[in-house]
Amino acid sequence: xxxxxxxxxxxxxxxxxxxxxxxxxxxxxxxxxxxxxxxxxxxxxxxxxxxxxxxxxxxxxxxxxxxxxxxxxxxxxxxxxxxxxxxxxxxxxxxxxxxxxxxxxxxxxxxxxxxxxxxxxxxxxxxxxxxxxxxxxxxxxxxxxxxxxxxxxxxxxxxxxxxxxxxxxxxxxxxxxxxxxxxxxxxxxxxxxxxxxxxxxxxxxxxxxxxxxxxxxxxxxxxxxxxxxxxxxxxxxxxxxxxxxxxxxxx
Amino acid sequence: xxxxxxxxxxxxxxxxxxxxxxxxxxxxxxxxxxxxxxxxxxxxxxxxxxxxxxxxxxxxxxxxxxxxxxxxxxxxxxxxxxxxxxxxxxxxxxxxxxxxxxxxxxxxxxxxxxxxxxxxxxxxxxxxxxxxxxxxxxxxxxxxxxxxxxxxxxxxxxxxxxxxxxxxxxxxxxxxxxxxxxxxxxxxxxxxxxxxxxxxxxxxxxxxxxxxxxxxxxxxxxxxxxxxxxxxxxxxxxxxxxxxxxxxxxxxxxxxxxxxxxxxxxxx
Numbered sequence: 001x002x003x004x005x006x007x008x009x010x011x012x013x014x015x016x017x018x019x020x021x022x023x024x025x026x027x028x029x030x031x032x033x034x035x036x037x038x039x040x041x042x043x044x045x046x047x048x049x050x051x052x053x054x055x056x057x058x059x060x061x062x063x064x065x066x067x068x069x070x071x072x073x074x075x076x077x078x079x080x081x082x083x084x085x086x087x088x089x090x091x092x093x094x095x096x097x098x099x100x101x102x103x104x105x106x107x108x109x110x111x112x113x114x115x116x117x118x119x120x121x122x123x124x125x126x127x128x129x130x131x132x133x134x135x136x137x138x139x140x141x142x143x144x145x146x147x148x149x150x151x152x153x154x155x156x157x158x159x160x161x162x163x164x165x166x167x168x169x170x171x172x173x174x175x176x177x178x179x180x181x182x183x184x185x186x187x188x189x190x191x192x193x194x195x196x197x198x199x200x201x202x203x204x205x206x207x208x209x210x211x212x213x214x215x216x217x218x219x220x221x222x223x224x225x226x227x228x229x230x231x232x233x234x235x236x237x238x239x240x241x242x243x244x245x246x247x248x249x250x251x
Numbered sequence: 252x253x254x255x256x257x258x259x260x261x262x263x264x265x266x267x268x269x270x271x272x273x274x275x276x277x278x279x280x281x282x283x284x285x286x287x288x289x290x291x292x293x294x295x296x297x298x299x300x301x302x303x304x305x306x307x308x309x310x311x312x313x314x315x316x317x318x319x320x321x322x323x324x325x326x327x328x329x330x331x332x333x334x335x336x337x338x339x340x341x342x343x344x345x346x347x348x349x350x351x352x353x354x355x356x357x358x359x360x361x362x363x364x365x366x367x368x369x370x371x372x373x374x375x376x377x378x379x380x381x382x383x384x385x386x387x388x389x390x391x392x393x394x395x396x397x398x399x400x401x402x403x404x405x406x407x408x409x410x411x412x413x414x415x416x417x418x419x420x421x422x423x424x425x426x427x428x429x430x431x432x433x434x435x436x437x438x439x440x441x442x443x444x445x446x447x448x449x450x451x452x453x454x455x456x457x458x459x460x461x462x463x464x465x466x467x468x469x470x471x472x473x474x475x476x477x478x479x480x481x482x483x484x485x486x487x488x489x490x491x492x493x494x495x496x497x498x499x500x501x502x503x504x505x506x507x508x509x510x511x512x513x514x515x516x517x518x519x
Contacts (some may be wrong), residue, residue, distance in 0.1 A: 149493040150353045157320055157340045158367040168366075171356045249356040249398050 037219045046087025046223035055208065059227075062204045064191050065121065066186075069128025074185065076135045095141075098177040102134040106193060115198050124196040124204065132185050139181030150170025176247030183239040190232055266334040268298035268421035268454040273327035277314055277480075287324070287479035288314050294473060294482060298421065301455045302450055303469040305462060307515055311480025312458045313426055319456060320347045322422050329438060332422055342367050343513065345422045346415030351431040353400045354407055354414075358388065361395035366411045387411035388447060407438040423448075425457045429464070437461075438496070441468055445494060462515075465492055466507045474511050476518035483514050 019039045024032045026038035038047075049055045084091050086096070108215040110127060119125035147170055155165045197206025265328040272404050289311040289357040304312040318330055330337060332344050340347075347403040354363050362369075364382040373381075386395055387410040399407055408428055415423050418501040421448050429437045441464060448455055459465055465472050466488055486507060490498055 055274060088338060091304075148352065150349060151355060153322065154347075154353050154355075155370075157322055157345075158342050158370055159340050160370050164370055169355070175357075188253075227470070 014246060035218060037222060041219055043221045045219040046226055049223050049227070055205075058203055058205045058208045062193060062206065064199065065124045065128060065197075065204065066119075066190055069125045069132060069193055070186065070189050072094070072125070073129045073132035073136055073189065074182065076129075077185075078140045080133075081137040081146055084137065085141045085144030091141075098134060098137055102138060106131045106192060110196060110199050113196070119200045121204065124193050124201060127196040128189050128193040131195075132189040136181065136185050137178065137189050139184065141198065143177035143181065144170075146177050147173040166238025176243060179239055179243040179246060183236055183243070186235055186239070190228075194228065266298070268295040269295075269333060270333065270422065270454065270456065271329075272315070272319070273510060275318065275325045275330060275344070277311065277318070277323075278326045290479035290481050292328070292475075292482055293481065294485070295458065296454055296471075299430045299452050300438055301445075301457070301468060303457045303459060303465040303472045303478050305459060305465045305472060305511060305515070306475030306480070307477045307518055308460075309480075310475040310518070311479040312324075312475050314417075314480070316424050316426050316456060316458050319422075322347075323468055337405070337491060341474050342371075342418050344420050345424055347390045347421045348408075348415040348423065348425040348428045351404060351407055351411075352426055357420075358398070358404065359395060359408075360391065360397050360410045362401070362411075364395075365412060366377045367418055367465055375507070381417055387418045388416065388450065389413045390443065403436070404432045404477045405440050408432065408440060409443070412444070415445075416451065421454060423453045423455045424486070425455065427458050427460065430460065437475050443493075445466065445492075449492075455517070462508045462511050464503055465498065465511065466490075467499065472507070472511060474514045476514065483518065486509070486510065 022036070024034050024042075026033045030235065065176040075217035084094050106127075109130065113123050113127045113130070140149060151169050151173065152165065155169045193204075194206035194209075198210040201207040205224065205228060209221060209228070212218075212220040229242050253447055263368060267439065272292055272294045275292045276287070277418045279286045279288055280453065292311075293311075304315065306312050314323065316345060319326050319332065319337065321340040324338065335344075337344070354360075355366065359417075361379070361382050364385050365378045368378045368381060383392075383395065389412050391406060391409050391413065394402065399410070402410065411428065412423075415425075429440050432440060445468060446453075457468060469488050471485075472486040473482055474486070474487060475481065488507060490503060
């Protein structure tokens with residue numbers, strides 16, 4: 001107990017130190033405040049921005065795209081991953097190919113997405129989907145492989161139906177790995193959608209951040225960075241919280 | 252799925268717990284050749300007996316056990332449990348106890364024991380009561396709320412045994428249940444198993460690598476040889492019960508163990 005308290009204290013101290021350093025560097029002019037507006041200015045700007053209807057609309061656009069891409073990539077990827085893991089032949093054929101595909105930086109395909117879908121919702125969702133699906137496939141494969149043969153045999157020896165095996169053995173075995181996969185997939189997904197917005201888009205928070213950067217509006221740019229970072233971290237922590245609750249038995 | 256469909260006993264009560272294996276063979280087909288895992292295996296286990304299968308690795312003793320459990324089908328011959336063939340697992344007739352890793356780590360000890368009942372839709376209260384009884388029988392009263400990672404190796408195997416017994420089948424099949432335990436725990440668990448067996452009157456078929464464990468536990472020891480798996484000897488262990496630690500150093504015990512060892516050395 002004592003030690004987790006101390007560790008948390010140390011973490012908070014580090015965050016405060018970074019913010020203080022940021023403030024001091026900017027205020028004293030060690031770093032040109034036009035390049036690095038102070039932390040306090042940035043947070044004030046952030047407050048302003050969040051109240052602007054245009055920014056709220058951009059956030060909604062991005063959220064919709066991210067969720068759409070996620071809602072498509074996760075089930076698709078999960079089904080493919082499941083087939084790869086359960087079918088020996090399919091696994092032998094597909095696994096190295098998936099690894100090849102995974103290793104390619106997805107950003108180089110972005111121009112093609114623009115050519116195919118044009119600039120807009122479909123292009124951004126499509127690219128988000130494409131950025132995410134490989135990690136979903138690979139994580140699902142790992143999750144299925146984490147199911148122990150012994151546990152399946154036990155279920156069979158007590159007469160479990162396929163449905164019972166799915167819900168009472170596969171699902172709980174896979175859950176911790178799946179939640180972790182969900183969390184990591186979201187990082188890829190968010191990166192994909194925002195990159196697509198920054199590259200070519202008329203709306204979305206990624207587009208807005210790119211515009212602020214081009215216009216040298218450093219306060220807004222930094223506030224935008226803090227905004228997206230906070231949203232991403234919140235989602236991540238939320239899933240991590242569920243994860244620890246569901247995997248206390250994984251010692 | 253009808254939860255109660257299997258509950259009606261399909262055996263004449265007199266033969267409950269009897270096992271008959273007749274001319275059983277098992278051939279695994281691989282790409283290059285056919286591997287004969289079991290060849291012409293016949294044996295009979297009377298109700299309430301404690302029978303141990305021993306033999307070198309690859310002699311097919313676990314395969315034979317899995318066939319008795321209905322988890323695997325033989326290539327030839329017949330197996331009957333309580334007078335009827337066992338084409339698929341039937342928890343009313345057979346309980347199976349596996350090696351240590353077989354408990355579900357996400358369930359508590361209690362929920363693990365209740366698992367077979369939950370599969371058949373037994374009401375919660377009845378389930379809980381039966382699981383409590385089974386846990387008490389294996390000496391784990393009060394440990395039901397713990398998860399497997401909070402239990403020692405021996406306690407985990409007690410939970411496994413409770414899970415095997417919770418539906419009160421006449422036959423308990425045990426596949427090297429104590430193999431992962433240290434020597435002391437293994438001895439203690441042997442005594443515990445004999446106590447449980449005496450209290451319940453189950454027919455037990457127990458697979459092991461350990462010759463000492465085999466002689467210590469068994470009424471009868473069946474010795475198998477490898478490639479192909481065959482029965483090479485069938486010993487009656489006449490040592491009195493309850494078995495004690497002192498018997499291990501006695502001449503009768505030594506003679507039986509030596510006889511098994513000579514068979515195994517020959518075939519390994």
